[in-house]
Amino acid sequence: MKINNLTIEQVLSTLVTSKQGLTGEEAERRLAEFGKNEITAVKGKPLLFRLLGQFTHFLAILLWIAAGLSFLSEYLHPGEDMLTMGVAVIAVIFINAIFTFVQEYRAEKALEALKKLLPFNVKVLRNGKEIEAAAELVVPGDLVLLAEGDKVPADLRLIESNGLKVNNASLTGESEPVLRRTEPFAGDPVISPNIAFAGTTVVSGNGAGIVFASGMRTEFGRIALLTEAVTPGLSPLQKEIMKSTRVVAIIAAAVGLFFFLLGFIIGRSFWGNFIFGVGITVALIPEGMLPTVTLALAMGSQRMAKRKALMKTLTSVETLGSVTVICTDKTGTLTQNRMVVAKLWVDDELVDPSATAAAGTSRLLFTTAALCNNARFIENEYRGDPTETALLKAAQEKLGPLTTQRLSEVPFDSDRKMMTTVHTTSTGTMAFSKGATERLLPACSHIMIKGERRPLDDAGRDDVIHADHVLMDMGLRVLAFASKEVHHLDSSPLVGEGGVGGHPEDIEADMTFLGLMGLQDPPRAEVPDAIRKCHEAGIRIIMITGDGSRTALAIARQIGLVEKTPVLIEGPAFESMPDQELAEKLAAPEIIFARMTPKHKMRVVSILKDRGEVVAVTGDGVNDAPALKKADIGISMGIAGTDVAKEASDMILLDDNFATIVNAVEEGRTVYENIKKFITYIFASNIPEAVPYLAYMLLNIPLPLTIIQILAVDLGTDMLPALALGAERPTPGIMKQPPRKRSERLLSLSLMARAYLFLGPLEAVACMFGFFWVLFAGGWTWGTVLPASDLLYREATTACLTAIVIAQVANVFACRSLRESLFDVGFFTNRLVFAAIAVELLLQAFIVYHPLGHRIFATAPLPFRVWLVLIPFALALFFAEEMRKLVVRRMKPA
């Protein structure tokens, strides 16, 4: 039993209040017990803790240890440049922490948008006196007075209603105002006509209600709690990055430890081994990876914005690429939300509106469509609800403007699913009704055929129902129309803005059925192609619509959403269906949800996520917000969306168009592919950074590459080319592959083999050749120890560093594709690569030729011939990679 099931007396007794309201003292007591009537934030992890978390994860801890050991080493054994390394490692920790934090941090503004929907002040009755109180001080048991224009401050059980109509759009998305009553209602409180919910607005009339839930306990508060507290969890990319950093950290630490121990075995000094161990660990950690990923995502989000998809969180850019299911609304997203009257069923015939003469039954049908209508034609523009606007337009085109006096109205509400207006016409007082066929037909005793009123028998009713089904199967939204002459009107508060009317049950009885109108909301032109792309890309689309199942199915067929017999689930069946059964149904390849409301979406999303799907969901209303938050990607509508939905979503569609989602998915997949490309690029340089250490240890030679030079590559010269790889265009077949599997790793074996066993060793050969070439050309003999300040030694390390940079120039071209030849992809299709290489070379020139570069990186100027000697290695790398791609293409054709 809920509050809406009770009579007014029972309500007062249950809430221990009266029609005089609470006393001031009792209100204070209840305020102390139930708290303020306000939307409050759910206590989460403090910002500082979230920031601190970036400094204490696994990789960061390893780096802290490395930095600590570096400082210890500097303290106990100065002069090995370990201080610089310690500082550099800490800088890396800070850079990574700040980049990751910025990427993950998102200010929660949805709650602020929700708060704006609640009023500041409200009229309540206390001690029998009307007072104006701050809305936040309203407590359960308070009697709130409502008048036109008021915002409802809390959930109220109405005890008085004088034509009180509220707009529930903020909760249900339905823009049509609904009439409120006071009688007990047996159904669900959410659809109960005797309840006014917090955050809704009084459109007309007045009334009074008792507060039964305030603050976060209201339906509005429930949405706020779910919107704020529900978290989608880590994005697929975040999970992959986390796994990748752990893998890399383990490899780096294990290799460092291995060579530290090996040094002992071959009899090197402790400090030599120690510096070597830490150095090789640092060399193997791709310090620039996280900032590059963040910047690549930022670039991806800019490209998406150009395609009318505004990304709110960076990680969502990639998540879109891994989406396996898109749950989409129909109206406005798949269709244009521009209704037109497409078919009529009148005089027992199915006809086009244009082929119908405005005479006999048709004339009365169009008259009903025009008069039983709240849309208006003002300043050459139709204004109102899209359905009513379409009806008015069709009627005016057929009949021209009509002049009658409206006496009263029985408004539409979602329970009755029909509306009636009473007018004074030239033939007398007439009632006109429109509504769902299943509701209007029982109110009719006659049918008009060829202008003649005939009794409506069972066969006639069957004909109407058959015609209704035929129209729905054509994808049309069907409305039935009826009229009657009214001979007697009495006064009733339920009907008539001016108090003239009669009881709805009297007026809406014994009517004459006139016909049906089928309204079409044409699909957007781009949608069928976008749906085909989704099918090719292995993405399932689930349509969630408020329309009936026949209409939904017909539209789904028109746009190519379904080809076979889909699973059809309607709202009422959905509500009673256990999770397990629903989960089984959701496994079907084609599924449509009909007669649904936004409140159902979150459950669909949750179950899909439990099944392991990566889910995108669209929404525009306030009560779509929890589903938008729960989904891996919440997509709100830029045009029709509420502020709350926009704030709760990860992506805003600037054109409300489904096709834009598909474009964004393509961009998301491209971003992931590009991340793989630049990770290959970054990882490849780890080998030429590590091999010099190995050679230093095993071959008893001077250290060919210092730690600071390694950092110059990882955090300097490599950054922009890696970023340029993030701007690669989509590969042609990218939307013809299925979404990547959960088990697919970012750091796959093939990626690591390509970087560590193929590209990296080629670069290592180049850098070691450069080092030895300069040493031997300078007269060095094997076994000679060179001090760090020696010019020849500096030149040799500079040559080693330069060789890596030159090889990386070739590598950036090699990494532009995973298997296609660059000659097919096109050398100049990514101009950013050239700009990045130019900056890379300028930076290297600074390191090699500028005195400041010499001081920071312990380098020395190189003669031009050294560059010329190194260039063939770059060309060799490029062509070797082309050969590898050729072999891959031959072995595994696309």
Next chain:
Amino acid sequence: MYKKVLAAVNEHLNSEVSARYALHLAKETGARIYFCSIAENGLGKKSFSLAEEAVKRLSHRARELGVESDCILKTGNPIEQIKKIVADEGIDIAFAATRREDVEKRFYARTVSRRLSLALPCSVALVRVVHLGRVHPRKILVPLKARIDHITERARFAAIMAKAFDARLSLFHAAQPLGRFLNNEVHLTPREWETRLPDDIIRFIKDLNSQDIAYDKKLTPGIAGITIAIEAAAKRHDLIIMGASERSLLNSLLRGNPVERVLRETICDLIILRPRE
């Protein structure tokens, strides 16, 4: 099982609502109910009379439902007096409402409700009343820990409440997310989670089955406190029945306290049961 039920009533509406839960439990079990109001020394006359009126209303309601009731109006220390009544009358279970100020205290330490739950020799149901629109709960959420004490009494209490209100139970276990070092979170489907049901929950279900009660069950990974509050809100549960926290102060400080979290965030009524059978 429960033959004598006590409901502590004071001048606040939430205590009256809490006593209504006790009343329905008494009706279901055929128990005698004691509505007791203990006026602390220094309590105003108005407050005392409000409590007295509440007791009268409850007593009247008990008569309507055919439940035998006694009204006890006393003054003194509430804890001591209630303790004495429980001992003298042989009370099986006592219902008391938590105050909002209790919830605002960390781990609701040193509150009357906590002291009652620790001091009384009978089972104690602490009721947090937050929503007055759900007069008779139809959907009851029963969050379960991996390790449950007094399984039989807990299962029976949930079953009695379900029968009393003709409600459906939803058993819910927020499991620790499954993770491995290189695969930080392993995704399991609900069916896979089901194969990992902790033994105590299986025993709880067995006990519930013996009560012939319909229920749903759901396992989901997550942080217990907020996950329970979200589940209750998302599925529109009317009432949550959960066990009292057994985490130590230090443990609560380090790992958080799920009961405290649910107390704060719940948007439906909550009963915290401390069984003593």
